[in-house]
Amino acid sequence: MMPLRPTRRAFLKTAAAMPAFALPGAQALANLGGPEGGNPGHFRFTLGEAKITILSDGYLALPTEGLGVNADPDRVQAFLAAHYLSTETNISHTNHILIEIGDRTVLVDVGSGNRFMATAGRLLVNMEAAGIAPSSITDVVITHAHPDHIWGIRDDFDEAIFPDAAYYLGETEHDYWMQDGLATQVPQELQQFVVGAQNSISVDGAEWELMSDGFEVVPGVRVIDTPGHTPGHMAVVVESGGQQLIALGDSMSHAYTNFAHPEWYNDFDSDGDQTVATRKRLLDMAATDRMAVLGYHFPFPGVGHVMREGETYSFVPALWKFD
Numbered sequence: 001m002m003p004l005r006p007t008r009r010a011f012l013k014t015a016a017a018m019p020a021f022a023l024p025g026a027q028a029l030a031n032l033g034g035p036e037g038g039n040p041g042h043f044r045f046t047l048g049e050a051k052i053t054i055l056s057d058g059y060l061a062l063p064t065e066g067l068g069v070n071a072d073p074d075r076v077q078a079f080l081a082a083h084y085l086s087t088e089t090n091i092s093h094t095n096h097i098l099i100e101i102g103d104r105t106v107l108v109d110v111g112s113g114n115r116f117m118a119t120a121g122r123l124l125v126n127m128e129a130a131g132i133a134p135s136s137i138t139d140v141v142i143t144h145a146h147p148d149h150i151w152g153i154r155d156d157f158d159e160a161i162f163p164d165a166a167y168y169l170g171e172t173e174h175d176y177w178m179q180d181g182l183a184t185q186v187p188q189e190l191q192q193f194v195v196g197a198q199n200s201i202s203v204d205g206a207e208w209e210l211m212s213d214g215f216e217v218v219p220g221v222r223v224i225d226t227p228g229h230t231p232g233h234m235a236v237v238v239e240s241g242g243q244q245l246i247a248l249g250d251s252m253s254h255a256y257t258n259f260a261h262p263e264w265y266n267d268f269d270s271d272g273d274q275t276v277a278t279r280k281r282l283l284d285m286a287a288t289d290r291m292a293v294l295g296y297h298f299p300f301p302g303v304g305h306v307m308r309e310g311e312t313y314s315f316v317p318a319l320w321k322f323d
Contacts, residue, residue, distance in 0.1 A: 041126030043301035045321060047292070048241020050220060051100040054294065054301040055127055057111035058120035060092040060148060067257055068264035070272055076257070076264070083256050090254075094120055094148055095302035097247045097294050098132065099238055104218040106139040108236050108247050109296070110161065113152030115196065120148060124161070137162045140206075141217055142169045143249030143296075144230040145177045145197035146268070153200045160205030168217055169201070170225075171210035173232025177201060226251035226282065228275030229268070235282070245292040245303075246285075251278055255298040259283070259306070259313040283313050292318065 041056040064087055068076040077087045099106040111123040127134065140162055142150050155161050176182075177197040186194060201208070211217075211234065213225040226235040229250045236247040252258045253266065262279045265272035286293050286306040295302040295315070304317040 040129065041122060041300075042130035043303070043320075044130075045303070045318070047238055047245050048243045049101070050238055050240040052238070052245070053098040053100075053130060053132065054303060055096045055098055055123055055130065055132075056300055057094040057096060057123040057126070057148070057152070058117075059094060060117055060120060060297075062090045062092055064088055064090045066090065066267035067254065068261065069267050071261065071264045079257065079260070085256070092253070092297040093300045093302065095294060095296050095298065095300055096123060097236070097238075098127075098137075099221055101218060101220045101238070101240060104138045104221075105136050106141060106218060106221050107137050107162070107165075108141045109143055109149040109249070110140060111152035112148045113154065113161075115151040116147045121152060123152060134162055135164060137165045139217055139221075140165045140167050141221075141223065141236055142167070142173075143235065143247075144173055144233040145169070145201065146230065146250065147193065147196055149249070149296075150200045151196050153206065154203050158199075158204060160203050163205040167206040167208050168211050168215075168223075169208050170223070170232040170234045171212055172225075172227070173230060173234070174201065174208065174210055176231045226278045228265075228271050228273075228278045229253070230270050233278075243292070244289065245294060246282065247294045247296070248282065249296055251275070251282060252293075252295055253297040255295055255302070255315045259315050262313065283308075287313060 043054040045052050064077070064080060065073070067080070067090060080087050094111060096111065097108045112120045114121050124134065153160060160167070177194065178201060183191045183194040211223050214222060216222045220238060220240050222237050223234040224237055226233050226249065233249060233251055235249050235251055238245045238247070257264055258279060262283055263276055265275045269275040283306055285291065287308040290305065292303060292305055298315070304315050307314045307316050
């Protein structure tokens, strides 16, 4: 299978950003500061009969050099500036969907815990603030095995954080990360991604059921193949009362570039051409069928719709409802 794609320079710049977590210097735009005491890290709504909670795991601060790596860098920088975004640091939120449907409570991805960036790993704290007990989780679906989606699966005793839940992972994704000798096939600086994925998949207390395209996790929740970002990446579709929502995972990771320029791919997309093909399919499907979408790395809470604009698209955030 195809090895991870990120270049050494891209990875080292990301790794160098981890300890500092500093935003770039002041720019000619109105930067809104955070409030004293923080904001809530959860957001609730309904989809038909399903109850949905979006839970934040925090955010990642990544170099913008990783965006649109197949495009003219000056054009990417100009696009970011025009959209009031930093041209140096990509602030990437991490939005988990928790689905209460029937008698099941399904959590998609488990965040990075304390093993990746200090700005992330807040999932359990935000669950507690939202009044959601870990023991209530019946099913855990992993979209793919990158650090910010699976490294939080283990507690400090290397045991699964949701020991009573059923665990699901795509068969292709599982087979890719667990293949013998993978760590020797990727650049040295990416070996920790492989080791972290293998340790997470092998965690005590998680018995994996492997999924393929169309697999139904519970009634009303199924997965679809969305390869490209990783070889076995999967998105999650929720359907209830004639309404549908796609939890995109990282098949789309930027609420602006991915819509206006679906032909651009990013440095951590393992297969750029496949990523683009998958993204265009999802954009067309969501726009045509008027499906809601959740972007894992979109600005929190990351829920909205896809609007077609000729050959391109735009993300339309969902209206926040207070009751």
